[in-house]
Amino acid sequence: MTKYVGKNIPRLDGYDKATGRGLYTTDIYLPHMLHAAVLRSPYAHAKVISVDVSEAEKMEGVVAIATKDNTPRTYFNATASMFLTNLPDKPVLDQQIFSDVVRYIGDEVAAVAAETEAIAKEALKKIKVVYEELPAVYNVDDAMKDGAPQVQPDFSPGNNVCGGVVKIRYGDAEANWDKGEVFAETKVYMQRIKQAQLETHGAVADYNPKGHLKVYSTTQTPYPAKMILATIFDMPASNVHVKNPPYVGGGFGVRIGLSAKAEAIASALSILAKRPVKYIYSRSEDFLTSDSRHEGYIVSKISAMKDGTFVALDTRAYMNTGAYATLGVELAGVTGANGTSGAYRFPNIHYDGYVIYTNQETAGAFRGFGAPQGAFALETCVDQLAKQLGRDPLDLRLQNALRDGDEWWFPYPITSCKLMDCLKEAAKSIGWDEKRGKKQTGTIRRGVGIGCGTHVSNGAPFCLDYNAAFMRIEVDGSLLVSSAVPEIGPGSTTGLLQIAADAVGVPMENARFAFGDTDVAPFDVGSHASRTLYSAGYLLVRLAVDLREQIFEWAGKFLDVDPSTLDLVDGQIVSKCDAAEPHIEPTPLSYLAHQAHLRAKQFVVSGCKAPTNSPPFHAHAAEVEVDMETGMIKVLKLAAAHDVGVAVNPILVEGQIESGLIMGLGYALREEMTYQEGKGFYNDSYHKYMLPTMDETPEMESIIVEGFDPDGPFGVKGVGECGMIPTAPAIVGAVEDAIGIRFYEIPLTPGRVLKKIKEVYGD
């Protein structure tokens, strides 16, 4: 029935990227453009008594210096939380461009715009700042103690809990707890990791005192970025124009809203200088002063019957959100929602999520958005329960897995669920039956593990989700779709054009998608929460209905036939198959559109829709090899089975899954931001941060367990984040299968593993 949906259409941005001709923010050049550098706090917590820029201002080539004394003091939240949060007491607006207090090592103190970046950096050295150091707190437990230093006294009075405790209640876990016969309990620790996206944060801001503010940006959400900037600078939102250039070198959650403070700082300087200002984060700035994944710990308890049936789940999560809220609060919701309860039939759920301020770099959104932490906690506890029950972990999961038509705590129904198939397919691919539970000896020991989960197809209910867009037929019958969604890498604009072309009924070659620009289209959330294809696609199929109706109405008059008998197929106006005879001669839309043009008519529609939120499901299985002498873990294979509804572009879906698998492998085994109290993070570059490389990349099998979601456009569900959710649990489970040791803390670095091996097996 579809010509493009379901096909491996080569991604439209591929040529630009493969040839290096595609533009990114750093490529933007504007006449008279200045370059920025930022002065950052050397203290984890201090009052900024004074900032003296007099010497710096005198430097040749310095044009403007922004400090807390000459920039807006408006409180904001640099993430889309500011305009999208759906949690009751939010958004938490705890940031300023520059503030009277610095709250982590790297916090912004001043910024210089100069004719060259070198001059700007030199000028930073001449800015004299007087600080008054304050007591600092670095971890969750210390921060929750009575009398702990207060990181954000105005926003978490008396404690350091950011945004209040996030609670999820379903059924009655307390009342029903004791109905269970077996009780498992685990406490897991997760490290902080960094998105390490290829392109660092950046912005080129061009402020016109009489007109507007135009900002080229690395944001993954152009529209929310526009709204945040309008708020900070007290401008009408219509006067702020945010655009991707058009490409963004990855996002993974690190720039939902602003790109750290790149847009705000570049804009503040442009306002002062009345000239365009480019500010591109160095790799080090990007590592040390933009959001990362939350570190923390989660205590999970499962109450179950002896036959394995789950009775209740009790989860408490404690996440170190660092100095500012950003998306921490919403994330705690998702940790509780999708990570700790999602994929199983739990009739009773109790979840409390604590997001704790500390004087570390801010933690925020990161692919999976809390779900990888939650999944690690829950899947560890499920494995524990299986062990207590003497059950095969796969079998226990199959017993309790959600299925079609189930009720659950999430406010959107399970419209389609192929979790059982995912579990079976992943297990089959990894060779579960042959390999699991085989006692290993010798230096190199192998094992297999499994994990499963669910996620979302957009940010609802924690975040607002809807889209507006435009669609038009050009004078030659070609289709132009305008939506403010960005293209941050997954190829979603290709997939959306496949959807639009099929929905309208025109050849994809005669269609284009204008994206990533708040002037070309009305409100769109942007790219986050695995939403883009699902949510934007949801609107496009509905706009296509309106557009077709407009075409048929005009064509009916022009061709003198009943509009309701008309269809548009592959760019031809034809009679519907079931229309009464005689059928019309096929009329090319190109001809019709030109005739309409000659009669002063263009087919053009606009609209705005909120989608529902269909849950995707997935199961990952891992096979690993552990070296008992070195503690080195080698992942031999990852098998990932995903229920994504219909895969619009299977090869792009596989790309999403595989990239998630590698990120999940890094999370499980290698990546870790190491905080050194009083000195900040050790890891400030790719050199000092152990990303997985091709050497660590295992055999991967991505299995698309295709279904059809009745709420998704053409049956689609989200997929972007899912690849990294149950990866760490599967790997950690496989390690346990190999060497009989369960790890409750990631990453499983050789040091940590070897230490444990020695504890268990002796030297």
Place this chain on the structure above:
Amino acid sequence: MTKYVGKNIPRLDGYDKATGRGLYTTDIYLPHMLHAAVLRSPYAHAKVISVDVSEAEKMEGVVAIATKDNTPRTYFNATASMFLTNLPDKPVLDQQIFSDVVRYIGDEVAAVAAETEAIAKEALKKIKVVYEELPAVYNVDDAMKDGAPQVQPDFSPGNNVCGGVVKIRYGDAEANWDKGEVFAETKVYMQRIKQAQLETHGAVADYNPKGHLKVYSTTQTPYPAKMILATIFDMPASNVHVKNPPYVGGGFGVRIGLSAKAEAIASALSILAKRPVKYIYSRSEDFLTSDSRHEGYIVSKISAMKDGTFVALDTRAYMNTGAYATLGVELAGVTGANGTSGAYRFPNIHYDGYVIYTNQETAGAFRGFGAPQGAFALETCVDQLAKQLGRDPLDLRLQNALRDGDEWWFPYPITSCKLMDCLKEAAKSIGWDEKRGKKQTGTIRRGVGIGCGTHVSNGAPFCLDYNAAFMRIEVDGSLLVSSAVPEIGPGSTTGLLQIAADAVGVPMENARFAFGDTDVAPFDVGSHASRTLYSAGYLLVRLAVDLREQIFEWAGKFLDVDPSTLDLVDGQIVSKCDAAEPHIEPTPLSYLAHQAHLRAKQFVVSGCKAPTNSPPFHAHAAEVEVDMETGMIKVLKLAAAHDVGVAVNPILVEGQIESGLIMGLGYALREEMTYQEGKGFYNDSYHKYMLPTMDETPEMESIIVEGFDPDGPFGVKGVGECGMIPTAPAIVGAVEDAIGIRFYEIPLTPGRVLKKIKEVYGD
């Protein structure tokens, strides 16, 4: 009733332009961008036998060379005529990027894209072209002779008449001619002049083989430019994106459609090079190879009663359109329509317009679009008739002037007409009664003259006219209007925002107009034919109705009141004055829009409308001083009274009128493109072309005779071109009043005037 319409709101582009920060095409820089230079024909007419680029290609830094051998041979018309003409046998598609025949000195033969402009120019010298010279023809009379060389044998077989004779018939001039009692006949000659706009033509084209063609352009009609490029390069129109950068340094008709061939050549080179290419015309190229105003002659005959009542008009116009049609054919229509009959009650009209191909530079659209030529012809003939009747020329005009409710030949009704007031006001301002007909003696002699006319508020019926646009309310209640109209100088985007803000009911400070970009908005004709404010405004007020309806519907539910009782005034939702009590508390749109956003709703509308075409009217009076010894003419004062309906922004209307007056003065007295057979035009720069300067600028009084046009948005009519239409007639009439000599040829250069003085008065 209006808050902004009618007010002198400072133009929004003023800051950018006054400070030099506004971007024009030449300011656009793209990474890896190449620079272009063009090889042009040294012959007025020749076959291009071969173009050998082998030596040029070898040069270091040369990346691509475009010739007739490697570029599309699609025939096109580089002007908007290609998609907008409404004349039956059109458009005339007689251009190619590079062709087998060159038809004027300067015609394009090849283009080079190189790392620098200097390399590109050097490479031109190494291209070897073999020409076979053909017989050429340079003027209208020669071109119409039997056996004349054929300039475009495929498009005017057997003669050189481009696009066929343009005929206007109204009543029956032939049958009623003899009912007149007095007959006047004049033949006037008009020179070729150049728009000499500040910014030369230019384009930066960026072609992506997998995606689309993006072109920054100096066009005054982005959408038609996009459609023309799509045709030339056989691409879907949706894949072509044309944008102004956003500013364009003047248009005056010279770039309706493409900017000469800038966009086509830059695109052809970008396609070959797969890199962005910038091509900026030199001033000389702009002068010598882009459209100018038609030279030619017009024979006018009036049949009238002895009491002065007009009986019939017979006009034959012969215009030299040069080598290609561009907008010549449509222009001949307007010459006949508005220039030779427009402002008077002629019950019988016979008009034949001949547009003649020659081997000169192409003539095309130029502010007034044929009307200045026609007005010079008709007003000369009316003055002649007055002389024959012994009547005061003002008096004769008042007797025959069109007035409200009159029927006329134009297919749109006279919806409002204050021509009588214009004539009286202009005469009063110049001191007609005291100064006219006073016998002058001595060396310096003074006189006054008058002329009047009408024009259009858009290109209909000769050209198609309609608009499509988008409008949305942002989450903070601010308004964003998206229309593809450009801002080429008149301040029309400021005026349109005034209209939109009043029509929607929001503060103008909270509104912005996104313009000049085919991605931000659907089809719009662009800026020509005095249409922008009238035609785009026409749509905006209607879109505002839809937008308000959408807002009221949502607000009604949200506030629990009947939507039909609501009004939106200055950004506040209020009860209509006449709504039943109780009235609601005023609710800020900012609050409502945010509440709507939180419920997944943005107010967004799109639409498409064709306006009618309300004629503006005007009268100009001039006072001049003639030096009998030198032949020098000094214009002391120009008084211009204009019926523009409502002046949305009076100071901008005055700017339009005054700039038209100065252009008209240049036309009457100074400007002339001088063709040297076999060598081309002498005038290739501002240095060699006698534009009026501040020295020649007289006292000017712009009188806005304000009315209210029922069809115009907020009562508006067109004004952009009118200032230059009856200026030359008024000046030439004033010269006759001063020295008793009627001139039938412009410009009245000192040499031409002195020669005539000597003929009449002796040495």
